[in-house]
Amino acid sequence: MYLLYNLVVWIASPLLLLWAGYRSLRGRLPGLMERLGCYSLSPPQDHGPAVWFHGVSLGEMKVAAFLADELRLRVPGVRIILTASTRTGHDEARRRAASGDLALFPPLDYAWVCRRFLRRWKPDVVVVIETEMWPNLFREVKRSGASLLLVNGRISDRSLPRYLATRFFWRRVLAYPDRFLVQTGRDAERFASIGAPRPRVCVAGNLKFAIRPAASPLADALSTSIREARLGPVLVAGSTMPGEESVLLESFLALRQEFPNLWMLLAPRHPERCKSVAAEIRSAAIPLRLRSEWQPQQSIVPGIFLLDSTGELAALYQLANAAFIGGTLVPTGGHNILEPAHFACPTVIGPWMQNFREIAAQFLDAQAVIQVQNASELAPALRHLFLAPRDASQIGEAARDLLERQMSGLQPVLEELGNRLGSNSSAVPGAAVVSRPAAAGAGQWK
Numbered sequence: 001m002y003l004l005y006n007l008v009v010w011i012a013s014p015l016l017l018l019w020a021g022y023r024s025l026r027g028r029l030p031g032l033m034e035r036l037g038c039y040s041l042s043p044p045q046d047h048g049p050a051v052w053f054h055g056v057s058l059g060e061m062k063v064a065a066f067l068a069d070e071l072r073l074r075v076p077g078v079r080i081i082l083t084a085s086t087r088t089g090h091d092e093a094r095r096r097a098a099s100g101d102l103a104l105f106p107p108l109d110y111a112w113v114c115r116r117f118l119r120r121w122k123p124d125v126v127v128v129i130e131t132e133m134w135p136n137l138f139r140e141v142k143r144s145g146a147s148l149l150l151v152n153g154r155i156s157d158r159s160l161p162r163y164l165a166t167r168f169f170w171r172r173v174l175a176y177p178d179r180f181l182v183q184t185g186r187d188a189e190r191f192a193s194i195g196a197p198r199p200r201v202c203v204a205g206n207l208k209f210a211i212r213p214a215a216s217p218l219a220d221a222l223s224t225s226i227r228e229a230r231l232g233p234v235l236v237a238g239s240t241m242p243g244e245e246s247v248l249l250e251s252f253l254a255l256r257q258e259f260p261n262l263w264m265l266l267a268p269r270h271p272e273r274c275k276s277v278a279a280e281i282r283s284a285a286i287p288l289r290l291r292s293e294w295q296p297q298q299s300i301v302p303g304i305f306l307l308d309s310t311g312e313l314a315a316l317y318q319l320a321n322a323a324f325i326g327g328t329l330v331p332t333g334g335h336n337i338l339e340p341a342h343f344a345c346p347t348v349i350g351p352w353m354q355n356f357r358e359i360a361a362q363f364l365d366a367q368a369v370i371q372v373q374n375a376s377e378l379a380p381a382l383r384h385l386f387l388a389p390r391d392a393s394q395i396g397e398a399a400r401d402l403l404e405r406q407m408s409g410l411q412p413v414l415e416e417l418g419n420r421l422g423s424n425s426s427a428v429p430g431a432a433v434v435s436r437p438a439a440a441g442a443g444q445w446k
Helices: 002-025 058-074 087-096 111-121 135-143 160-165 167-173 185-193 217-229 244-256 271-283 313-319 354-365 375-387 389-405 410-421
Strands: 050-055 079-084 102-104 125-129 147-153 179-182 201-203 234-240 263-268 288-290 303-306 322-325 347-349
Touching: 002 135, 050 058, 058 079, 058 087, 058 125, 058 147, 058 410, 079 087, 087 102, 111 135, 125 410, 135 147, 135 167, 147 410, 160 167, 160 185, 179 185, 179 410, 185 201, 217 313, 234 244, 234 313, 244 263, 244 271, 244 375, 263 271, 263 313, 271 288, 271 303, 322 375, 347 375, 347 389, 354 389, 375 389
Parallel strands: 050 079, 050 125, 079 102, 125 147, 147 179, 179 201, 234 263, 234 322, 263 303, 288 303, 322 347
Antiparallel strands: none
């Protein structure tokens, strides 16, 4: 099957490379030369243990960087390599990389490119986050002598039929990982059903439960500005997708009649959409501030603050009296609802949560989130949270309590990494503990 896969890849290569070059020239495929195995950096001179963490985008890179931070505490001198496929993921990797770490774009799935990457950077362990399953990469990792772990594994409802239809092929690919540490029992069954050896599949829990948003100078500065301007209530709408901004603007205009000091922080999922979103806000005659243009000494007024940056959203939920999670009012599968839970922030979601089905079910069962069924229900749900701070506080606290009760998945991953690196990470104290941060601003506006 590998012969057939590589034959198809090579036949399609002229078109694939032309497409990649075109996207690169338009700025939509950054790092093409690195993806083809051409590096400006020199190979490492030290011979300490090296771990390569790979994820596709921002969410996966947050998990990878979190694991890298924890591993440094347990394995002194470990070299970390971070790769992400998207621009936002790569930006996060560069932001989170410590001195001596590498933040690169991953190799394209040509065997020779993968071999070049592995020979140059010499990882001892390769950690793939969620479902980044590349056939040639997996085989070349094992041929290089490195260990291969699939961590925080999950298979979505949308992806499962495609994997099942081609499981005759994936059975060969999934024979290479040494361990699959997956999020839920359902994910374990799905990986096994497409060919993962059952003895290697382990339910470790969801690492995203353990990731605490980092301290944020922007959050501190905005908190001060909000207080000085006497703004409130505050709504944070995160990871919004096309079609949702118009709903949020309609809700904002409706709510502003009752709450004249309403302030909304709006963060599109893909920053490249911010220009068109800003135009939509201006056409609605709503006061607008762009994150890229705002300085802490500048005042803010009731209106919308557009977060046209990456890596800053998670900590900003602490400002909110209520949050809305995007990707849930349109059929894109939903987004992470754990970040506002860290701050006990009452959260509203729409009906589309297929990619986070288990998490959404847990939060709904615990009455730790509000789910609306359509766009017309969004403004009334937010209005209720603004007018009933006791209800809002109960929902937020239920979310934070649920978050802290969940198995984070951290310790099994660290133990597996320690075993692969030949060190006993579980014997080293200091495993991450999710603390109870103060929910600055949540349910407190007057």
